[in-house]
Amino acid sequence: MTYRNFIDLWQLDASQLRAILDSAHAMKRARSGWSKGKTDADAPLAGRTLAMIFEKSSTRTRFSFDMAMRQLGGTTINATSADMQLGRGETIEDTARVLSRYVDAAMIRANDHGDVEAFAEAASIPVINGLTDRSHPCQIMADLMTLEEHGVALDGARLAWIGDGNNVCASFMHVAPKFGFTLAVGTPARYAPEDEDVEIARNLQGRIELYDSAEEAVANADVVIADTFVSMGDADAEARLAELDPFAVTQDLMGLAKPGAKFLHCLPAHRGEEVDAEVIDGPQSVVFDEAENRLHAQKAILRWCFGK
Ligand code: CP
Ligand code: NVA
Numbered sequence: 001m002t003y004r005n006f007i008d009l010w011q012l013d014a015s016q017l018r019a020i021l022d023s024a025h026a027m028k029r030a031r032s033g034w035s036k037g038k039t040d041a042d043a044p045l046a047g048r049t050l051a052m053i054f055e056k057s058s059t060r061t062r063f064s065f066d067m068a069m070r071q072l073g074g075t076t077i078n079a080t081s082a083d084m085q086l087g088r089g090e091t092i093e094d095t096a097r098v099l100s101r102y103v104d105a106a107m108i109r110a111n112d113h114g115d116v117e118a119f120a121e122a123a124s125i126p127v128i129n130g131l132t133d134r135s136h137p138c139q140i141m142a143d144l145m146t147l148e149e150h151g152v153a154l155d156g157a158r159l160a161w162i163g164d165g166n167n168v169c170a171s172f173m174h175v176a177p178k179f180g181f182t183l184a185v186g187t188p189a190r191y192a193p194e195d196e197d198v199e200i201a202r203n204l205q206g207r208i209e210l211y212d213s214a215e216e217a218v219a220n221a222d223v224v225i226a227d228t229f230v231s232m233g234d235a236d237a238e239a240r241l242a243e244l245d246p247f248a249v250t251q252d253l254m255g256l257a258k259p260g261a262k263f264l265h266c267l268p269a270h271r272g273e274e275v276d277a278e279v280i281d282g283p284q285s286v287v288f289d290e291a292e293n294r295l296h297a298q299k300a301i302l303r304w305c306f307g308k
Helices: 014-030 060-071 092-102 113-122 137-149 167-179 195-203 214-218 237-247 287-305
Strands: 049-054 075-080 105-109 127-129 158-162 182-186 207-211 223-226 262-265
Touching: 014 137, 014 167, 014 287, 049 060, 049 092, 060 075, 060 105, 060 287, 092 113, 105 113, 113 127, 127 137, 127 287, 137 167, 137 262, 137 287, 158 167, 158 214, 167 182, 167 195, 167 207, 182 214, 195 207, 207 214, 262 287
Parallel strands: 049 075, 049 105, 105 127, 158 182, 158 223, 182 207, 223 262
Antiparallel strands: none
C-alpha cells in the first residue's frame, strides 16, 4: 500500500499542506447541516480501521479522530498505553509491527516524540502524530483552517504566540514558512522554544521573532495564541505558574494587537491562568470553531495519508 505519515509539519511541502486545508474546507462545507454520525457521500475510507493509542489524556483528539473515521466510512480501535502491553514494557517497534498486521493506520499521542518516530519507522501503515512532548501538528492544521474561515489571509499575517514555547508553539513555527506568516513568540527566557525548532523554521526562511515580553510579541498581531502554562508531563507546575503569570492573555494585552485580532487556544484552557475569561469567552475568541475544526482538518489529514 502506498501511504504517507503525518508526523511534523516541516516535513510536508507547502502545496501538500495547502491541499489538506482546501480538502478540509470543502468537506466541512459539503456536510453542512448533516447529522454528525452520517457518513460522507463518497465514504473514502470505507473498510479502513484506525488504531488510536493514547499515552496521555485527550478529549478533542480522541473524539474528533473517532468521528472523522466514522464520517469517512471507516472505524477506530482506541486504547491507552496502560491497556496495552506497551505499558508493561513491550517495545514500541514490536507494537508497530503487530498493529500493522491488524489495522490500516495508527494515530499516537506519546510522551516522547522519539516513540512516534520509532513507531513510524517500524510500521508498514500510515502513522499520525496526535501530540508529543515536541509537537502537535494536527492541532495547527485546525487552527489555520479556523483563521481562514474567519477571514485571516495567512500569507503575510502576524501571529503572536504568548506563554510557554511548547509543543504547540513548535508546530506553529514549523509551518510558518509554508504559509508565509510571521510568528512572534513571547515567553520568559526559561520557557523559550527549543533552538532546534527555531532553526527548522528559519532554515526554511520562516519569519520567527523571539521576545521575552508578551507586550512586544503581541504588538500589531492579527492573531494572539495561548496555551496552558502546565502541559501534560510538566513536573514544575508551581514554578511555571509563577514565572508565566506576566504572559497571561488579558483584555489589556489583546488591546495591543490589531483591532479585531482573533484569539486562538487549543484547549483545555485554564481561565485566570494563561487567559482571562473575558478574552476566551469574548467576541475575538474563535476557540470553539477551532475545536470543531479538529474534526474537519483530521479528515483531510487521514485522506492525505491514504492517498485519497
Ligand atoms: N487540543 C487538544 O489536543 O485537546 P485534547 O488534549 O483534549 O485532545
Ligand atoms: N501543550 C499542551 C497541549 C494540550 C492539547 C500539552 O501538551 O499538554
